[in-house]
Amino acid sequence: MKATLALLASGIMLACIAPASAASQYETLDYYVQQMIAHAAANDATGVGTFQEQLEQLRRPEAGDSAKARPYQQQGLEHLGRNNLKQALAAFRQAFIADPIDPEIAGHLGMTYLRLRRFKEAERLAVYTLSLAPTQSATWSVLGETYGQTGDAPRAAGAFVNAYRFAKNPPQIVERLRQLAAADPETLRAGARQALDSIRPPADSPAAASSSLPTPTEKPTAPPGPTPPTNAAAPAGASSAGPAPAAGPAALSAVLGSLKRGVENFSHPPAKATSETGAPRAAGADSPGQRIYRRASPLTCLIVTFRNGRKDSLGSGLLVSPDGLVITNHHVIDKADNLAVRCGEQESAASVRGRSRKPDLALLATALKSAESFALNESYDPNLIGRDIFVIGNPYGLEGTFSTGVISGLREIDGVRYIQISAPVSPGNSGGPVILGDGTVIGIAAMGLKAGQNLNFAIASTEVIASRLFDPERMKSQPLAGPQF
Amino acid sequence: MPARRLPLALLLASHLLTPPASAQNSEQNRYYVQQMIELAAANDDSGVTAMQRVLEQSPKPTATDPAGARAALQRGLAALEQNELTAALSAFQQASRADASNVEASNYLGLVYRKLDRLTEAESALQLTLVLEPARAVAWFQLAQVYGLQKDPHRALGALANTYRFAQNPMRAEEILRNIAENETVDTLRDAALAALRLYRLPAEAVIVPPLPANPDIKPLNARPGSRSVVLPKRPAP
Numbered sequence: 001m002k003a004t005l006a007l008l009a010s011g012i013m014l015a016c017i018a019p020a021s022a023a024s025q026y027e028t029l030d031y032y033v034q035q036m037i038a039h040a041a042a043n044d045a046t047g048v049g050t051f052q053e054q055l056e057q058l059r060r061p062e063a064g065d066s067a068k069a070r071p072y073q074q075q076g077l078e079h080l081g082r083n084n085l086k087q088a089l090a091a092f093r094q095a096f097i098a099d100p101i102d103p104e105i106a107g108h109l110g111m112t113y114l115r116l117r118r119f120k121e122a123e124r125l126a127v128y129t130l131s132l133a134p135t136q137s138a139t140w141s142v143l144g145e146t147y148g149q150t151g152d153a154p155r156a157a158g159a160f161v162n163a164y165r166f167a168k169n170p171p172q173i174v175e176r177l178r179q180l181a182a183a184d185p186e187t188l189r190a191g192a193r194q195a196l197d198s199i200r201p202p203a204d205s206p207a208a209a210s211s212s213l214p215t216p217t218e219k220p221t222a223p224p225g226p227t228p229p230t231n232a233a234a235p236a237g238a239s240s241a242g243p244a245p246a247a248g249p250a251a252l253s254a255v256l257g258s259l260k261r262g263v264e265n266f267s268h269p270p271a272k273a274t275s276e277t278g279a280p281r282a283a284g285a286d287s288p289g290q291r292i293y294r295r296a297s298p299l300t301c302l303i304v305t306f307r308n309g310r311k312d313s314l315g316s317g318l319l320v321s322p323d324g325l326v327i328t329n330h331h332v333i334d335k336a337d338n339l340a341v342r343c344g345e346q347e348s349a350a351s352v353r354g355r356s357r358k359p360d361l362a363l364l365a366t367a368l369k370s371a372e373s374f375a376l377n378e379s380y381d382p383n384l385i386g387r388d389i390f391v392i393g394n395p396y397g398l399e400g401t402f403s404t405g406v407i408s409g410l411r412e413i414d415g416v417r418y419i420q421i422s423a424p425v426s427p428g429n430s431g432g433p434v435i436l437g438d439g440t441v442i443g444i445a446a447m448g449l450k451a452g453q454n455l456n457f458a459i460a461s462t463e464v465i466a467s468r469l470f471d472p473e474r475m476k477s478q479p480l481a482g483p484q485f
Numbered sequence: 486m487p488a489r490r491l492p493l494a495l496l497l498a499s500h501l502l503t504p505p506a507s508a509q510n511s512e513q514n515r516y517y518v519q520q521m522i523e524l525a526a527a528n529d530d531s532g533v534t535a536m537q538r539v540l541e542q543s544p545k546p547t548a549t550d551p552a553g554a555r556a557a558l559q560r561g562l563a564a565l566e567q568n569e570l571t572a573a574l575s576a577f578q579q580a581s582r583a584d585a586s587n588v589e590a591s592n593y594l595g596l597v598y599r600k601l602d603r604l605t606e607a608e609s610a611l612q613l614t615l616v617l618e619p620a621r622a623v624a625w626f627q628l629a630q631v632y633g634l635q636k637d638p639h640r641a642l643g644a645l646a647n648t649y650r651f652a653q654n655p656m657r658a659e660e661i662l663r664n665i666a667e668n669e670t671v672d673t674l675r676d677a678a679l680a681a682l683r684l685y686r687l688p689a690e691a692v693i694v695p696p697l698p699a700n701p702d703i704k705p706l707n708a709r710p711g712s713r714s715v716v717l718p719k720r721p722a723p
Contacts, residue, residue, distance in 0.1 A: 025655050061654040093664055100657040109660075120688035121663070128656045 024335070026124065029058070029131040031313065031427070033143075036134065037158035038396050040165065043198060048162065055134045057310075064099030072098065073105050080112065088112050103133035111142050114149075122146045135166040137173065144195070145180065148188030156191025157198065164199045174199070288437055292390045293402050296435055298344030299374050300392040301326050302399055303364075303431060305336035312336060316393035316432030317364065318441060319343050320376070321474040324368035326350065327464060328431030329446055330360045341366050354469045359416045359459045360446055362431075363469040374433060376461040376470075377440040379480035380417055384442065385409060391423040391445060393432030401429075405454065407442070417460040419443040425456040434458040438481040514543055514616040521619065522643030525650065528684050533650065540619040546585035554584030561593055573597050581610075588617040592624050599631055607631045622651040622658070633674030641677035646684055659687050666690075 032055045039047030076091035092109040099105060110125030126143040129136060144159030160177055167173040180192035301317035303326075315332030319325070326341055333339055339350040341364060348366040355362040384407045391403045405423030412418070421434055425448050434443035443458025464470055465477050517536045524532035548554065561576030574597045580590035591614040598607035608631050614624040629644035645662065652658030665678035666689055682689035 061657070064657075090668075093660055096660055097657060097664070100654050100660075106656075118688070118690065124656070124659070124688065 026127070028312075029055070030127050032058075033127045033130050033134075034155075034396060034427075036130075036162060037143075037155055038398075039158075040161040041154060041158035041194075041198070043161070045165075048165065052134045054311075055131055058131060060132070061101050063101055064097075066099045066102060069095040069099035069102060069105060073102075073108070076108055076112070080108070080115075085112060085116050089116060101132060103129050103136055103139070106132060107136055107139045107142070110139060114142050114146055117149070119146050119150050123150075137163045137165075137167040140166060141173065141176065144191060145188065148180065148191040149185065151185070151187045153187040153190035153194065156188060157194035160192060160195030161198050164195065288388070289390060289402070289404055292435055292437070292439060293392070295372075295439055296374070296390070296392055296433065297400055297402075299370065299372060300400070300433060301328075301341050301343040302394050303328055303332055303350070304340045304342075305333055306338035306340070307335055308337065314394055314397050314428050315430045316428065316445065317341065317343075318431075318433040318444070319368065319370055319373050320476075321373050321471070322370055323474065324348065324366040324370070325353070325471070325474060326364040326366055326368075327444060327469070328362050328364060329444065329459075330355050330357055330362045332431045333362050333364070339364060341368070343368055343370070346370070356467055356469060358414070359463045359467065361444065361459065361464060361467060361469055373476065374435075374441045375439070375476035375478050376464055377436060377442045377480060378462060378465060378477050379442070380410065380419075380460050380462040382410065383480070384419065388437050389419075389421055389423060389442065390435045390437075391421070391425060391429065391432065392435070393425070393429035393445060395424075395426035395428040397428055408455075410460075411457065413457070417463055418446070418457040419460050421445075421456050421458055422454045423456065424454060436481075440478060440481075510544070511613075511616070514540060515612050517543075518612045518615045518619070521615075521647060522640050524643075525646035526639055526643035526684075528646070533647065537619045540616055543616070545617065548584035548586050550583040551587070554580045554587050554590060557583060558587065558590050558593070561590075561597075565593065565597065570597055570601055574601065586617060588614055588621065591617065592621070592627070595624065595627055595631075599627060599634075602634075604631050604635055608635075620651040622648050622653065625651060626661075629677065630674060633669075633671045633677060636673045638673050638677050638680075641673055642680045642684070645677050645681040649681060649685060662687070663689060 032051045035051040036048050036055075039045075039051065072091045072095035076088045076095060079085070079088035079091055089109075089112045092105060092112055095102075095105045096109050106125055106129040110122050110129055113119075113122035113125055122142060123146045126139050126146060129139045130143070133139070140159050140163035144156045144163060146156075147153075147159060148156035160173075160180075164170055164173045164177075174196070177192045177196050181189050181196060183189060183192075299319040301319060303315040303317045305312045305315070312335065313332070315328055317326040317328035317332070320327050326343070333352060333355070339352070341348050341350045343366075346368045348368050350364040350366045353363045353365040387407050389405055389407055391405070393401060395401050403423045403425075405421050407419055408422050409420040410417070411420050419434060419442055421443070423434070425445050429445045430447075432445045433441045434445055436442050441461050443460055444464065446457055446459045448454075448456035461477070470477075517540050521533050521536045521540075524536065557576045557580035561573045561580060564570075564573035564576055574594070577590055577594040577597055580587060581594055584590065591610050595607050595610035595614055598604070598610055608628065611624050611628040611631065614621060615628070618624070625644050625647040629641050629648060632638075632641035632644055645665075649655060649658045649662060659682070662678045662682050666675060666682055669675035669678065679689055
């Protein structure tokens with residue numbers, strides 16, 4: 001009977017733990033590929049190199065049967081040459097199933113999907129192929145065309161820049177980009193043109209002589225990759241003790257060191273606030289946005305998660321108490337073995353003090369000290385709609401990105417109250433603050449709709465206040481200030 | 486504990502604490518395999534994991550003759566290579582009897598039963614395989630094929646969902662699912678593959694089923710010897 005009860009207990013316990021899913025493996029690959037795109041679009045060779053290394057360090061899938069795959073691959077190439085796309089798809093598919101770690105086969109399968117205008121499949125295969133061979137120029141080109149065909153010119157441009165960066169025959173890529181710059185649809189043309197502009201500065205530009213161009217096939221001189229500790233300091237979710245995880249000083253120091261390197265590798269904080277939606281203001285003008293940014297920026301946190309000894313993902317958080325309590329989303333820290341947090345100039349390891357799947361929230365304990373902390377706004381009523389909001393976070397690792405918008409609506413989804421906002425929110429913003437003009441936090445950025453534009457959602461602060469995570473002795477809340485006109 | 490986990494926990498508790506008098510461990514374990522299928526079809530990650538852990542921690546049968554089992558397994562594989570299914574079946578049965586914990590033996594036994602169209606026995610052998618190793622993707626895939634042949638779309642979906650969940654290379658599994666969803670001739674399995682892709686929000690092209698090909702062996706009813714002519718009623722004038 002004891003054994004039975006033990007099984008029962010483990011079953012019940014595990015029923016509360018989300019496992020790593022097969023889908024999340026793809027998301028990891030996609031994250032690194034997207035980072036390479038973002039850094040390529042910013043002409044940041046170091047950043048591209050860093051994430052290229054991250055991809056190369058991932059564990060490779062099991063090898064397949066290359067002898068079995070070869071005839072199928074040959075058939076696929078023949079069909080592709082004759083433009084028999086469905087037959088080519090069938091052949092490359094069989095080849096891929098036989099040997100899924102051959103990047104040539106996976107790349108051809110992705111290309112065939114692209115030519116069949118099955119863009120979602122093309123994207124997935126291209127991302128997977130790049131995880132096997134991050135310098136495969138043809139696949140970067142396929143990915144760029146896929147994004148161009150699906151309305152995403154900026155990503156198309158970044159992917160095309162990488163196609164050029166890793167090309168063995170750069171003039172061929174340039175020629176291809178010229179063709180695409182005259183092709184349909186408009187986003188494909190725009191992506192190709194942006195890439196051409198990026199890789200070929202004007203001939204009379206002084207930069208042309210000194211060449212800040214990414215050199216094709218040149219391996220970027222990336223800093224050494226972060227090396228987080230392999231031993232988990234404390235399993236996330238198991239610990240609720242103190243501000244520091246239950247690890248020795250060496251492990252703690254390693255986490256902090258890793259955080260520092262990781263953050264440096266991911267991005268460089270902007271020298272000054274940049275607005276994604278607002279136009280630059282005249283020097284000396286002190287806009288509400290600038291005031292909010294100055295005050296809120298040091299209280300907004302970058303959260304780096306580590307899993308199986310490796311840096312896993314990035315998210316955002318907000319400092320809600322003078323003694324270092326940080327709120328973020330549960331999904332940010334869900335699968336982490338270790339956590340590190342940076343708020344302003346301060347860094348600390350973190351442990352999970354409390355978590356809740358619904359609403360999607362987590363409370364982290366850190367060793368940070370701050371005279372100031374965010375106050376949570378107690379309001380959730382239609383008067384909020386139309387108010388200006390400000391979002392700070394770390395989308396795609398771009399630390400301290402500031403954006404603005406308005407409250408577009410109030411939504412209750414699956415029993416949880418959300419604030420719908422129009423400010424841009426991207427992966428990495430999760431867990432960050434959505435701030436009203438009075439400096440209070442009205443929501444925690446949580447999710448967005450892929451379809452449509454700027455349809456994003458923040459968990460209402462009232463959900464935090466109503467949850468068991470809220471500690472009124474240590475955290476502040478306040479009602480809505482007067483109307484802002 | 487999240488509220489939605491409560492029914493699962495209570496179900497588990499009620500099953501463990503009040504088993505039917507005739508229930509044996511193996512029956513309980515098969516029940517958990519079925520639960521993994523049900524929960525996977527409902528895309529309940531945590532539930533599947535909970536059942537998987539329960540199975541992994543349950544006592545395993547002991548081997549009576551491991552060396553004999555290995556030898557029989559090799560004979561079975563050689564026979565299977567030659568497509569001698571009856572000889573392979575006999576060898577795998579012998580291997581399974583000699584070592585009930587030999588997961589390879591029970592998996593191949595299930596495969597051969599399926600090839601011989603003995604679907605009930607195939608299901609049983611594959612369930613036993615999954616009791617021994619609940620994360621064995623290939624056994625989930627073969628079980629899905631069995632359910633497809635048995636025209637059980639719900640279980641086929643659950644088993645395919647677990648195939649993807651436990652696949653070592655999810656992209657390969659995804660492509661296999663797409664291949665089945667677009668090309669499989671067994672309707673149940675094809676539809677289940679499409680449903681599994683949608684369950685995981687993976688891209689899938691809607692299948693367009695072509696018209697059935699003309700089959701010269703099937704003649705109109707009224708043309709068969711001894712059959713009566715069928716006279717269609719006249720339609721009323723519009």
